Amino acid sequence: MPSDTSHNPRTGMDVDAFREDIHQHLHYTLAKDKFSSTEWDHYRSVVMAVMDRLHDRWINTQQSYYAQKSKRVYYLSMEYLIGRLMDNMLINLGVQDVVAEAIEDLGLDYDKVREAEADAGLGNGGLGRLAACFLDSMATLGVPALGYGIRYDYGIFDQDIENGWQVEKPDMWLQYGYPWSVVRPKKKYRVRFYGEATAHEDSNGRLHFDWVNTHNVTALAYDTPIPGYQNDVVNHLRLWKATSDEGFDLKSFNQGDYIDAVRNNLLEENISRVLYPNDKVFKGQELRLKQEYFLVSASLQDAMVRFKKQFSDLSKIPEQMAIQCNDTHPNLAIPELMRVLMDEEGLEWIPAWEITTKTINYTNHTLMPEALEKWPLSLMSNLLPRHTQIIREIDRRFLNTIEVSGDRSANSKKNDMRIISNEMESRVRMGHLGIVGAKKVNGVSKLHSSLMKKTIFSDFSDHFPQKFTNVTNGITPRRWLRQCNRELSELISDNIGSDWVTNLEQLQQLEKFAGDEEFQEQFKEIKLRNKQQLAGYIKKTMGVQVDPHSIFDIQIKRIHEYKRQLMAIMHAIALYNRLKKNPNADVAPRTLLFAGKAAPGYTMAKLHIKLINSVAEVINNDPDVAPKLKVLFLPDYSVSLAEKMIPAANLSEQISTAGMEASGTGNMKFALNGALTIGTLDGANIEIREQVGNENIFIFGHTVDEIKEVRNSGYHPQEIYEEDEELKKVVDQIHEGYFTPETPDLFHPITNALLSQGDYFMVLADFRQYIDKxxxxxxNYRNSFDWNKKAILNVAKMGHFSSDRSIRDYCERIWDIDIE
Incomplete structure (x- = not known):
């Protein structure tokens, strides 16, 4: 390992070495000088200088895993929302200040260099951000892990707002390349589709299956280093890019038909072209299924190559591999590993099944049946004929194990539990496949894991009680405090030391400062400066002035009906009406900020964005309320925008319908940065309340059990609407076009969903409790001392929600990996 005192420009960790290396990369690698270079060139030069330091550590880490025959964790995820990497890399290497000084010595601006980086477009929201946090924690804890994903050419769309509507534009995050990745030209694998499965007997009468006449695509590896926090460990994220398996059709090309010659190549490359926008509703597009198998096939081939370099005994696979499927998307790993073990390695079914079910694990992320993948059997059979055979056999053998007791018929129970549904158009239920084929199945919060066993998977929980467990989600404190809120992290370190960065439970020591006036004053000033910085960003990008002394009330997440952005904007309308009635009312000024993307095909979510912007247009231009209320929708939500908004928040909106948010991680990020939560008893909000105490969180609304009771007894939203005068006025204003007089019926779908279609997400049921809370x-906000005491206690109590703790739980409960 290179010494930190070395002045070698490629390995030295001091200012002189970094300055020289950055300069040399600009000159010799990029052929630029101070006259011709751009911000992008400066950023690339810095990245290459950082990569120089990572490479030794990266190689040494991988060699040590090999030498120690370490058990590997293979984390399979369709999404990784890693954001920008420069600050993260520098912090984990322990050289952020050193590199900042080197950059300034070269006459450059650190912030401008950092801003030149594009957010990597590899995820939609919470699922992908969780995966990114887990990568950071696995490296920091020294877990021998490798993340597998897809290198999408176009990530989640860029969001513009035009006339209040969301407009999607391509996210061309790779248009200038991605200097944090290294292409591995020799790491490529053939991925097969279509064709047919044939069978033949060998001389011993054993049946063999061959998958023939396939259409082939090549998966090419791109690796991004993932350094642990100041521990010299570097794991990596391996992303697969689809390329043509066969090159040009030379016959067509020689006949002058260039388009035909490249057409198939382009179709094959489409597999990694674009990330599917996730709207929590499963849609069975063939390309999506291709992507899922592409990820699984390439990753398992890669894992098997690594295994077979050191081992010949296939029964050792569970001792050497833990494969984690992040949601149902990679659950094809189950039939794929069976296919590899039987068709390519020659194992019989029973030993192959034993290996598979001791190696693969499945994380469930949703209780919503419409979000669970159910692939048409006809589509699966056409695209993956051999896997369909294997899934049928898994299903057949599993059904033979089901026993029935009580009043329920055997057919009823088997139909509910079978992997291939028994209906007119049979479907492969990927959640069921994951449970039957996995060693462990985990939910992502205590409530979610409990509901998973009581509701959608209750039969499976009875059948496989030992399979189900819980691992509550977490966030990495490196990015979500140390990086995004540097002043607060320094205040914390000045008072309790810096061990909290890798042991978040240390934050408990802050409890004694919660009522300390000097600490409180520093804490309050840092929050104000963060709010001023966000206000400056809003002024620069949107031309709107907001008051940093107002309550910054923030809701940032995917736009979805169950997350209830609608209820928050209805509250804003109620506040507006109160101020219109009494402009001199003594109220605490409030700035309500929204951000988030709606899936392009999710019409209602996009209408909610339009409503928020229409309400904002009226409120922000009304002089009667101007000093006391502002509403803004910040476009193009991303990890980088979250890093600006979360440290500035006073109030964190976590108001999903109880039972519908599996966990949430935004709730953890806000609390860690000193925002108080207003929320329902949903997802990880319940565990946050357990940690911070009921007096330091604002809980409202119907619980899961209460919602069930209300629905069973007959829910009548129209009655609530008629009986609550303030609520009725809000709904009427939306319905009658108060905020869109030019198209008065524009928001009828929203009011119809509330009043005549059953208010499925219980907005009206919870509204009165919400605005009273x-x-x-x-x-509370008016009492500065009390508010800041609560905020500091929230920070102090967030230790449980570190992704380091989550990964320790995975190692102990699921992966069977010992860490120090």
């Missing part, structure tokens, strides 16, 4: 928020 918001009044309590305002009263």
């Amino acid at each position: 918001q009044k309590e928020v305002e009263e």
Whole structure:
């Protein structure tokens, strides 16, 4: 390992070495000088200088895993929302200040260099951000892990707002390349599709299956290093890019038909062309299924090559591999590993099944049946004929194990549990496949894991009680405090030391400072400066002035009906009406900020964005309320925008319908940065309340059991609407076009969903409790000492929600890996 005191420009960790290396890369690698270079050139030069330091550590880490025959974790995920990497890399290497000084010595601006980096477009939201946090924690804890994903050419779309509507534009995050990745030209694998499965007997009468006449695509590896926090460990994220398996059709090309010659190549490359926008509703497109198998096939081939370099006994696979499927998307790993073990390695079914079910694990992320993947059997049979055979056999053998007791018929129970549904158009239920084929199945919060066993998978929980466990999600404190809120992290370190960065439980020591006036004053000033920085960003990008002394009330997440952005904007309308009625009312000024993307095909979510912007247009231009209320929708939500908004928040909106948010991680990020939560008893909000205490969180709304009771007894939203005068006025204003007089019926789909279609997400049921709790928020905010005490206690109590703790739980409960 290179010495930190070395002045070698490629390995030295001091200012002189970095300055020289950055300069040399600009000159010799990029052929630029101070007259011709751009911000992008400066950024690339810095990245290459950092990569120089990572390479030794990266190689040494991988060699040590090999030498120690370490058990590997293979994390399979369709999404990784890693954001920008420069700050993260420098912090984990321990050289952020050193590199900042070197950059300034070269006459450059550190912030401008950092801003030149594009957010990597590899994920939609919480699922992908969780995977990114887990990568950071696995490296920091020294877990021998490798993340597998797809290198999408176009990530989640860029979001513009035009006339209040979301407009999607391509996210061309790779248009200038991605200097954090290294292409591995020799790491490529053939991925097969279509064709047919044939059978033949050998001389011993054993049946062999061959998958023939396939259409082939090549998966090419691109690796991005993932350094642990100041521990010299570097794991990596391996992303697969689809390329043509066969090159040009030379016959067509020689006949002058260039388009035909390249057409098939382009179709094959489409597999990794674009990330599917996730709207929590499963849609069975063939290309998506191709992507899922592409990820699984390439990753398992790669894992098997690594295994077979050191071992010949296939029964050792569970001792050497733990494969984690992040949601149902990679669950094809189960039939794929069976196919590899039987068709390519010659194992019989029973030993192959034993290996598979001791190696693969499945994380469930949703209780919503419409979000669970159910692939048409006809589509699966056409695209993956051999896997369909294997899934049929898994299903057949599993059904033979089901026993029935009580009043329920055997057919009823088997139909509910079978992997291939028994209906007119049979479907492969990927959640069921994951449970039957996995060693462990975990939910992502205590409530979610409990509901998973009681509701959608209750039969499976009875059948496989030992399979189900919980691992509550977490966030990495490196990015979500140390990086995004540097002043607060320094205040914390000045008072309790810096061990909290890798042991978040250390934050408990802050409890004794919660009522300390000097600490409180520093804490309050840091929050104000963060709010001023966000206000400056809003002024620069949107031309709107907001008051940093107002309550910054923030809801940032995917736009979805169950997350209830609608309820938050209805509260804003209620506040507006109160101020219109009494402009001189003594209220605490409030700035309500929204950000998030709606899936392009999710019409209602996009209509909610339009409503938020229409309400904002009226409120922000009304002089009667101007000093006291502002509403803004910040476009193009991303990890980088979250890093600006979360440290500035006073109030964190976590108001999903109880039972519908599996966990949430935004709730953890806000609390860690000193925002108080207003929320329902949903997802990880319940565990946050357990940690911070009921007096330091604003909980409202119907619980899961109460919602079930209300629905069973007959829910009548129209009655709530008629009986609550303030609520009725809000709904009427939306319905009658108060905010869109030019198209008065524009928002009828929203009001119809509330009043005549059953208010499925219980907005009206929870509205009165919500705005009463918001009044309590305002009263608390006016007492600065009490508010800041609560905020500091929230920071102090967030230790449980470190992704380091999550990964320790995975190692102990699921992966069977010992870490120090």
